[in-house]
Amino acid sequence: xxxxxxxxxxxxxxxxxxxxxxxxxxxxxxxxxxxxxxxxxxxxxxxxxxxxxxxxxxxxxxxxxxxxxxxxxxxxxxxxxxxxxxxxxxxxxxxxxxxxxxxxxxxxxxxxxxxxxxxxxxxxxxxxxxxxxxxxxxxxxxxxxxxxxxxxxxxxxxxxxxxxxxxxxxxxxxxxxxxxxxxxxxxxxxxxxxxxxxxxxxxxxxxxxxxxxxxxxxxxxxxxxxxxxxxxxxxxxxxxxxxxxxxxxxxxxxxxxxxxxxxxxxxxxxxxxxxxxxxxxxxxxxxxxxxxxxxxxxxxxxxxxxxxxxxxxxxxxxxxxxxxxxxxxxxxxxxx
Amino acid sequence: xxxxxxxxxxxxxxxxxxxxxxxxxxxxxxxxxxxxxxxxxxxxxxxxxxxxxxxxxxxxxxxxxxxxxxxxxxxxxxxxxxxxxxxxxxxxxxxxxxxxxxxxxxxxxxxxxxxxxxxxxxxxxxxxxxxxxxxxxxxxxxxxxxxxxxxxxxxxxxxxxxxxxxxxxxxxxxxxxxxxxxxxxxxxxxxxxxxxxxxxxxxxxxxxxxxxxxxxxxxxxxxxxxxxxxxxxxxxxxxxxxxxxxxxxxxxxxxxxxxxxxxxxxxxxxxxxxxxxxxxxxxxxxxxxxxxxxxxxxxxxxxxxxxxxxxxxxxxxxxxxxxxxxxxxxxxxxxxxxxxxxxxxxxxxxxxxxxxxxxxxxxxxxxxxxxxxxxxxxxxxxxxxxxxxxxxxxxxxxxxxxxxxxxxxxxxxxxxxxxxxxxxxxxxxxxxxxxxxxxxxxxxxxxxxxxxxxxxxxxxxxxxxxxxxxxxxxxxxxxxxxxxxxxxxxxxxxxxxxxxxxxxxxxxxxxxxxxxxxxxxxxxxxxxxxxxxxxxxxxxxxxxxxxxxxxxxxxxxxxxxxxxxxxxxxxxxxxxxxxxxxxxxxxxxxxxxxxxxxxxxxxxxxxxxxxxxxxxxxxxxxxxxxxxxxxxxxxxxxxxxxxxxxx
Numbered sequence: 001x002x003x004x005x006x007x008x009x010x011x012x013x014x015x016x017x018x019x020x021x022x023x024x025x026x027x028x029x030x031x032x033x034x035x036x037x038x039x040x041x042x043x044x045x046x047x048x049x050x051x052x053x054x055x056x057x058x059x060x061x062x063x064x065x066x067x068x069x070x071x072x073x074x075x076x077x078x079x080x081x082x083x084x085x086x087x088x089x090x091x092x093x094x095x096x097x098x099x100x101x102x103x104x105x106x107x108x109x110x111x112x113x114x115x116x117x118x119x120x121x122x123x124x125x126x127x128x129x130x131x132x133x134x135x136x137x138x139x140x141x142x143x144x145x146x147x148x149x150x151x152x153x154x155x156x157x158x159x160x161x162x163x164x165x166x167x168x169x170x171x172x173x174x175x176x177x178x179x180x181x182x183x184x185x186x187x188x189x190x191x192x193x194x195x196x197x198x199x200x201x202x203x204x205x206x207x208x209x210x211x212x213x214x215x216x217x218x219x220x221x222x223x224x225x226x227x228x229x230x231x232x233x234x235x236x237x238x239x240x241x242x243x244x245x246x247x248x249x250x251x252x253x254x255x256x257x258x259x260x261x262x263x264x265x266x267x268x269x270x271x272x273x274x275x276x277x278x279x280x281x282x283x284x285x286x287x288x289x290x291x292x293x294x295x296x297x298x299x300x301x302x303x304x305x306x307x308x309x310x311x312x313x314x315x316x317x318x319x320x321x322x323x324x325x326x327x328x329x330x331x332x333x334x335x336x
Numbered sequence: 337x338x339x340x341x342x343x344x345x346x347x348x349x350x351x352x353x354x355x356x357x358x359x360x361x362x363x364x365x366x367x368x369x370x371x372x373x374x375x376x377x378x379x380x381x382x383x384x385x386x387x388x389x390x391x392x393x394x395x396x397x398x399x400x401x402x403x404x405x406x407x408x409x410x411x412x413x414x415x416x417x418x419x420x421x422x423x424x425x426x427x428x429x430x431x432x433x434x435x436x437x438x439x440x441x442x443x444x445x446x447x448x449x450x451x452x453x454x455x456x457x458x459x460x461x462x463x464x465x466x467x468x469x470x471x472x473x474x475x476x477x478x479x480x481x482x483x484x485x486x487x488x489x490x491x492x493x494x495x496x497x498x499x500x501x502x503x504x505x506x507x508x509x510x511x512x513x514x515x516x517x518x519x520x521x522x523x524x525x526x527x528x529x530x531x532x533x534x535x536x537x538x539x540x541x542x543x544x545x546x547x548x549x550x551x552x553x554x555x556x557x558x559x560x561x562x563x564x565x566x567x568x569x570x571x572x573x574x575x576x577x578x579x580x581x582x583x584x585x586x587x588x589x590x591x592x593x594x595x596x597x598x599x600x601x602x603x604x605x606x607x608x609x610x611x612x613x614x615x616x617x618x619x620x621x622x623x624x625x626x627x628x629x630x631x632x633x634x635x636x637x638x639x640x641x642x643x644x645x646x647x648x649x650x651x652x653x654x655x656x657x658x659x660x661x662x663x664x665x666x667x668x669x670x671x672x673x674x675x676x677x678x679x680x681x682x683x684x685x686x687x688x689x690x691x692x693x694x695x696x697x698x699x700x701x702x703x704x705x706x707x708x709x710x711x712x713x714x715x716x717x718x719x720x721x722x723x724x725x726x727x728x729x730x731x732x733x734x735x736x737x738x739x740x741x742x743x744x745x746x747x748x749x750x751x752x753x754x755x756x757x758x759x760x761x762x763x764x765x766x767x768x769x770x771x772x773x774x775x776x777x778x779x780x781x782x783x784x785x786x787x788x789x790x791x792x793x794x795x796x797x798x799x800x801x802x803x804x805x806x807x808x809x810x811x812x813x814x815x816x817x818x819x820x821x822x823x824x825x826x827x828x829x830x831x832x833x834x835x836x837x838x839x840x841x842x843x844x845x846x847x848x849x850x851x852x853x854x855x856x857x858x859x860x861x862x863x864x865x866x867x868x869x870x871x872x873x874x875x876x877x878x879x880x881x882x883x884x885x886x887x888x889x890x891x892x893x894x895x896x897x898x899x900x901x902x903x904x905x906x907x908x909x910x911x912x913x914x915x916x917x918x919x920x921x922x923x924x925x926x927x928x929x930x931x932x933x934x935x936x937x938x939x940x941x942x943x944x945x946x947x948x949x950x951x952x953x954x955x956x957x958x959x960x961x962x963x964x965x966x967x968x969x970x971x972x973x974x975x976x977x978x979x980x981x982x983x
Contacts, residue, residue: 120489120510134481162484194511210511217472217486254567255584281582282511290491290507290566301489 033066034238039082041095041223043073044268046280048095050117050287052263054249063241069267083111083226092231093242098221098305099150099314106319110229113325115243115295117223117250118286121214123154126197127189128182129207136162136211142188145174145181151191153312154218160311162216179204195282203275220305221297222286224325232326244333247294254288257281293334297325359671363664364657371656375649383645387638391612394634395600398614401551402600402627405560406616408546413620417501417519419459420536424521434523436476437469437532448476449483461539467523468533470497475532491566496520496533505564505622506540506571508582515540515571515581547572547625557611557630563590565622576607589613593624602631670698674705686713752817759810763803770799808939812923815946822866822950824981830860830901833867834894837874841890844882850908855893860901864974864982869947873955876940877905877967884909888964899973900953906966912959920957921945944969952977 040048051069054060060067070091072080082094083104095117104111125144127133133142136158146155151174159166174181174190179201181187190197194210201208213219225246232239253260261277287294302321309315355361424430429451436444452465456478467476472488487493492504496518504518517540523532543562551558562571568584588603593615605611605628612635613628632639670693677688688709692702775781777792784792814820834856841852863870881890888908895902912920923942948955952975959965972978 124511135484137484198511212511214489214510215485215487217488219489251584255586257580257583281580284582285508285510288567290505290564292491 033061033064034241036060036065036067036093036238036242037091038067038069039080039085039091039094040069040072041082041097042071044069044071044264045271046261046264046276046283047117047223048267049260049264049280050250050253051246052249052267053252053260054245056260056263056266057249057252059245059248060242063245065238065241065245067242071268083109086111086226086228092238093225093227095223095225097150098224098302099153099309101224101226102302102306102309102319102321102324103314105324106315106317111226112229112232112323113221113224113226113297114232114239114329115225115247116221116297117225117295118221118283119289119292119296120286121154121219121222122193122195122283122286123151123191123213123218124194124198125155125158125189125211125213126179126182126192126194126201127209128201129209131188131209133189133209133211136164136216139164139189139211140168141170143170143172143186144189144191145172145187146191147174150220153308153314154213154220155191156312157308158211158213158216158218161218182206195279195286199275199278199282203278217304218308219301220308221301224297225295232329236329240329240332243295243329247333250287250294253280254284257284293330295330297327297330358668360661360664360668363667364660367660367663368653368656372649372653375645375652379642379645379649383638383642386641387635390635390638391602394612394629395614397553398551398612398627398629399600401560402614402616402625405546405549405627406618406625409543409618409625410620412542412546413503413519416461416536416538417503419461420519420521420534423455423459424534430523433467433476433534434525434531436467437523438525440469440475445476445483449478449480452476452478461542463537463539466533466535466537468493468496468535470530470532492518492520492535493533496535497522497530503620503622505566506543506562507564507566508569517543544572548575551627551629554629554633557633558628560625560627562618562621563594563624563626565594565624568594571621571623574607579607587611587613589615589626589628590624593617593626605630667698670694670702674698674702677705677709681709681712686716749817752813752819755813756810756817756819759806759813762806763810766799766803766806770796770803773799808943811943812939815943816923820946820950822869822978822981824865824978825867826864826982827862828865828867828870830863830870830894831856831858833871833874834860834892836871837878838892840875841878841882841892844879845890848882848885849887850882850885851889853889853891855891855895857895860894861896861973863901863971864978865951865971866947870951870971873944873947873969874903874905876944877969880940881905881907881909881965881967885964896973897970900970901973903969903971904966906964908964911961911963911965912957913961917957917959921955951975 038051040051042048048069051067055067055069072082072095074080081100082091082096083100085091086094087104087109094111098113098116101111101113125133125136125139127142131142133139139159144155146152155171156166158164159169172187174192179190179192179197181190182201183204183206192198194212198208198210225243227239257277257280261273261280264276264280265271265273289296299321302325306315306318306321310318424433432444432448432451436448448467452467455465456462464477464479464482466474466478466482466487468487469475472486472490472493474482474485474487477483490509491507492502495502495504499520500522502518502520504516504520506515506517508514509516517538518535519538520533520535522530523534525531547560547562549560551560559575560572561574563569563585564571568586568590570579570581570583570585573579573581585606587606588601589611590606592599592601594617596617596619598616600612600614602610602612605613610631611628612631613626615627616625618625670690673690677690680688686709689706690702692699692706773792773795776784777789777796811820834854838852838854845852878890878892885907886909890908891904891906893902893904893906920941924938945955948969948971951971953969953971955967955969957965957967
């Protein structure tokens with residue numbers, strides 16, 4: 001009687017023991033991590049979310065890297081130039097534009113692009129829809145604000161390529177951030193980032209029109225990750241690990257925007273989460289191009305950027321573009 | 337007594353059986369088990385099959401929906417492509433486009449754009465038409481704003497200049513929240529070189545309509561959608577709220593379809609809920625088509641069946657429990673009654689009888705039990721009677737014995753009184769004999785010769801010996817009759833008594849080769865007691881030692897020990913055999929040695945012991961036969977009882 005009872009009770013109990021078994025996970029050995037310092041191109045915001053995500057999700061940790069990000073942008077001393085910060089050895093990696101990199105290289109600074117975050121240019125001529133500025137020829141007779149530097153060169157290139165005489169457009173220097181000049185009628189259009197000022201205009205409840213410079217072939221890379229010749233020659237493993245983790249971070253952003261946008265606020269809690277998410281949503285199509293790997297760069301685009309710079313007189317003579325960028329690290333990562 | 341205890345222990349354990357050992361609960365347990373087990377087994381075997389059948393039915397249904405939608409999409413794309421083929425089949429139109437891209441002019445651009453606007457209006461399935469040069473410049477478009485743009489970096493362009501027909505999977509153009517789906521045809525010259533591209537942007541609302549049609553039979557959660565291979569974005573909206581299109585989605589269904597597989601499965605859907613889904617790879621769109629329904633809705637029928645089963649099982653279990661309870665009570669009650677009766681009998685109540693209600697084995701057991709109890713009761717009654725008779729006899733005997741004992745005691749007392757008075761009567765004339773003989777020996781009655789002196793001394797010695805005997809007998813009889821009175825004094829100097837004793841001992845040992853050793857503590861404390869009697873105790877012991885020691889030594893010791901004085905007399909005499917030792921303190925008993933030595937009444941030591949005890953002290957001996965004897969006396973210095981009787 002007793003043995004039958006134990007048998008029956010056992011029948012009920014055994015499955016619990018079977019399910020209670022758990023596989024033991026082995027902890028990886030702790031090693032001293034390689035320290036990596038990165039000079040961002042701008043303040044802590046959505047444009048760097050892929051980096052924050054790689055950090056928060058432990059991708060750098062996985063690669064045995066300890067990465068520190070320093071915000072860029074303007075200080076009292078002026079714009080923090082990432083190229084200089086990397087060349088002088090303060091930082092291992094920096095983020096900047098294709099034009100800045102070509103110029104630095106032409107000045108003999110030993111910097112090399114290893115990947116680009118934005119494969120398509122976010123530059124656009126942004127206006128209120130009521131202005132009816134939908135194509136370059138519509139600019140004639142309008143007042144346009146353009147900041148000096150890279151954006152102005154691209155804008156000039158657009159006018160040239162579209163055969164628009166510069167004196168038919170009232171082009172003025174843009175001296176402030178934001179879209180107020182459009183809202184208060186100070187200007188008819190501004191040159192800005194579609195993912196920033198474009199979204200801002202919509203946030204102000206305005207129907208906006210965009211002339212995307214890249215639609216007219218005026219397309220350059222932005223948010224390029226670069227390092228010095230010395231770094232990529234002496235620490236190729238570290239560069240590869242950093243890129244692998246960084247692009248895993250960006251992939252995670254594409255997979256789940258809503259989750260990763262919260263990481264931005266961990267770095268800068270003055271930002272508005274919803275606003276950041278709108279900008280991030282607008283930015284992703286510039287990063288994640290159908291049929292292209294994240295970070296990919298093509299010679300054609302570099303050539304185009306250089307040609308615009310030569311035409312604008314920013315460069316006197318062309319340089320060997322093979323020296324400005326390398327896809328060796330990306331090729332290695334994607335061949336795995 | 338031990339058996340009684342054991343019986344009580346069993347008795348209590350009988351009443352406090354744990355639940356799992358009680359027949360009643362065992363029977364209930366097994367009847368519930370018998371009812372529940374078959375249901376559990378049947379349910380366990382049939383439910384999974386049922387749910388597998390239901391799942392198969394649902395997946396079949398979803399697969400046919402998926403196939404239907406895939407066909408609709410393919411038909412739509414086929415028709416769209418066919419439409420473009422028809423447009424380009426017009427040779428004069430083709431030539432016009434060819435000239436535009438090979439030799440562009442503003443006039444040709446305007447003419448071709450007008451042509452494209454006309455075509456767009458004639459074919460509402462297309463949103464816009466474009467003609468691109470080989471380097472991506474938009475040279476003509478039904479949407480004039482587009483002219484002047486460059487599409488060489490758009491995802492479709494590289495393929496559109498190498499393939500006759502290319503369908504670009506729907507994607508978001510930068511700055512545009514609408515999906516674009518392009519079908520391109522390359523434009524060839526006479527020598528089959530690509531000179532440009534004709535492109536149509538499709539109105540994708542048709543695709544949306546196909547995909548958002550409700551899934552028959554699953555009104556709550558059924559949905560179908562497309563996922564892009566290149567970005568994992570949704571290409572058609574989810575029916576659920578706050579599901580962004582422009583986000584990468586993954587699930588087993590999406591992943592398998594994007595890997596080129598078709599099929600169906602149960603998996604966690606893109607919203608992280610369990611779904612049953614059918615998936616299809618759409619090669620033309622380079623997209624995954626999924627038709628899914630949440631598992632809970634899909635298998636609602638199975639869940640209902642399972643619930644019905646569980647309800648049945650629960651009801652059956654309850655019924656079994658009730659039946660088991662009644663049945664168990666019927667079986668267990670007579671047994672419990674029997675057990676209680678047996679327990680009562682164990683604790684002595686033999687009047688217990690159990691009513692016979694059933695005629696089964698339990699009934700027979702009850703009858704046997706009753707018979708056994710009756711028999712047991714009769715035997716016990718007989719035993720009781722015998723026992724009582726025996727007790728009466730013992731009581732009678734005890735009474736007789738008591739009377740005899742009292743008579744004997746009385747006789748003993750009478751004997752003692754007789755001895756005491758007789759000794760007193762004997763002493764008086766004996767004293768006269770001794771004293772007058774002493775007068776005669778001393779010559780008071782006139783001169784006597786030597787022979788007379790010697791004879792008279794013999795008379796005196798014999799008289800003294802007789803007097804001692806009488807004194808001893810008197811003391812003993814006083815002791816035995818309880819009429820011995822002590823004359824208690826304060827401040828008795830024990831050293832003086834010891835000195836007197838030593839003097840006497842020295843005279844007794846005059847002619848013997850025995851040395852007398854003394855070990856007295858100086859200034860022994862002054863005692864409370866009867867001086868004469870203490871001297872008597874010591875003298876008795878010491879004179880015995882002198883009498884029985886032929887050679888060697890006698891050692892007298894006296895020391896204070898706390899509240900007592902310890903006196904001991906050690907000799908090197910013959911010793912007393914262990915068997916003889918008790919006799920030393922028995923009146924009128926003499927040891928074999930004593931008898932051999934001759935003399936004495938055999939009363940000295942018993943008297944000494946009694947006197948010591950009358951002083952609340954102790955007297956004992958240690959002896960080894962042939963080696964000597966040591967007598968020990970311990971007397972309290974100031975016994976409270978004696979202090980109270982100070983005279």
